[in-house]
Amino acid sequence: MRPVATAGSPPETNAATPQPGNPAASGSAESNPPPPPKKIPALPNPAQRASRLRLVLLLILLLIGGIIGFGYLRYTDQFIRTEDAFVSGHQVQIGAEIAGQIKTVPWQNNQTVSQGAVLFTLDATPYQAAVAAAEANLAAAQRSQATAAAAVVTAQAAVAQAQASAHQAEDHLARIQRIKVQQFVSAQDLTDARAAVAVAQAGVAQANAALDQARANAGQPGQQNDRIRAAQAQLTSAEYQLRRTSITAPMTGRLANYTIQPGQPVAPAQPLFSMVATDGLWIDANFKETEIGRIHIGMPVEIHSDVFPQQKITGTVVSISAGAGTAFSLLPPQNATGNWVKVTQRVPVRIALDAKPGEPPLPIGTSATVQILRVEHPMGWLAATLSLFGIHNHSHADSRY
Numbered sequence: 440m441r442p443v444a445t446a447g448s449p450p451e452t453n454a455a456t457p458q459p460g461n462p463a464a465s466g467s468a469e470s471n472p473p474p475p476p477k478k479i480p481a482l483p484n485p486a487q488r489a490s491r492l493r494l495v496l497l498l499i500l501l502l503i504g505g506i507i508g509f510g511y512l513r514y515t516d517q518f519i520r521t522e523d524a525f526v527s528g529h530q531v532q533i534g535a536e537i538a539g540q541i542k543t544v545p546w547q548n549n550q551t552v553s554q555g556a557v558l559f560t561l562d563a564t565p566y567q568a569a570v571a572a573a574e575a576n577l578a579a580a581q582r583s584q585a586t587a588a589a590a591v592v593t594a595q596a597a598v599a600q601a602q603a604s605a606h607q608a609e610d611h612l613a614r615i616q617r618i619k620v621q622q623f624v625s626a627q628d629l630t631d632a633r634a635a636v637a638v639a640q641a642g643v644a645q646a647n648a649a650l651d652q653a654r655a656n657a658g659q660p661g662q663q664n665d666r667i668r669a670a671q672a673q674l675t676s677a678e679y680q681l682r683r684t685s686i687t688a689p690m691t692g693r694l695a696n697y698t699i700q701p702g703q704p705v706a707p708a709q710p711l712f713s714m715v716a717t718d719g720l721w722i723d724a725n726f727k728e729t730e731i732g733r734i735h736i737g738m739p740v741e742i743h744s745d746v747f748p749q750q751k752i753t754g755t756v757v758s759i760s761a762g763a764g765t766a767f768s769l770l771p772p773q774n775a776t777g778n779w780v781k782v783t784q785r786v787p788v789r790i791a792l793d794a795k796p797g798e799p800p801l802p803i804g805t806s807a808t809v810q811i812l813r814v815e816h817p818m819g820w821l822a823a824t825l826s827l828f829g830i831h832n833h834s835h836a837d838s839r840y
Contacts, residue, residue, distance in 0.1 A: 605640050744805065
């Protein structure tokens with residue numbers, strides 16, 4: 440029987456199988472053996488293919504991560520950033536300069552008031568009476584001054600009268616002396632004339648003394664008189680205290696702890712509530728001492744407030760503290776010890792906020808994140824990353840401060 444070819448096996452040929460009775464075919468088969476089968480290259484193992492793919496992906500990820508990292512470092516090098524920053528502003532303790540009872544309270548707590556607005560008033564009755572008494576005292580002083588001035592005029596008239604009497608007596612004595620030479624008058628008349636001159640001269644001296652006393656009592660004339668000035672000062676003080684019964688706002692700001700009530704007694708210089716200015720706010724940012732050398736006055740600042748995170752706030756560096764915060768504490772640290780450990784200190788930097796109309800004021804004491812710009816036009820993260828490959832955006836010039 441002839442063999443049957445099956446699938447997957449090479450078919451049998453007559454040339455490969457020697458036939459009986461055919462010596463040529465038999466010899467040819469013995470001298471030419473069949474060629475060896477071709478080797479098929481082995482396919483890579485699936486596990487090896489996965490390992491190589493993971494290695495390629497890892498290298499790609501490392502390259503991307505390195506580019507991103509260097510781009511981020513270049514981006515952050517444009518800023519000096521800190522989260523240790525707090526909003527500050529001017530605040531004033533409000534109280535009354537005089538004693539009294541509160542009469543009116545026109546505001547509520549946390550309201551914003553303008554400069555010069557009346558914050559509260561005191562009962563002005565006793566101070567109005569003091570003003571009236573001071574006005575009466577001034578009028579009395581003016582009348583007294585007028586009386587003293589009249590006394591000076593009277594004393595001056597008395598001096599003139601005494602001087603006239605003295606001149607008359609001296610003239611009479613001179614005539615007596617001329618007549619006495621001719622023996623027409625007696626010695627007694629001469630003596631009486633001399634006595635009259637002495638009396639008249641004493642009268643002049645007495646009148647001058649009275650005039651000096653009148654002038655001393657009168658003092659300076661007009662508004663320069665001591666009595667009038669004292670009475671005027673008393674009136675000015677009374678009027679000043681009367682004006683102090685109405686307490687006004689020293690600045691534009693918000694009321695804090697405004698809890699006063701009508702009828703509440705008030706002592707002089709007693710703090711009643713506080714006022715926080717809404718203008719001229721600043722931020723005290725505490726930077727590390729290793730960063731202070733790169734900060735200069737006038738550098739622009741970007742502020743991100745935790746209260747208004749969507750609000751864009753800008754500012755300017757206006758001053759750098761003369762020392763670290765610990766140097767001005769109540770109990771400064773004692774570093775001259777054997778167990779000293781170096782700790783990076785922080786130095787306060789004051790940043791003035793740019794006033795923008797219509798923006799709500801930041802509450803003082805709240806925290807913020809501060810970025811001091813080291814370049815005039817900072818690049819974004821993508822531009823900073825592209826700059827690693829020499830691709831620059833000319834609209835973002837790297838002009839460092």
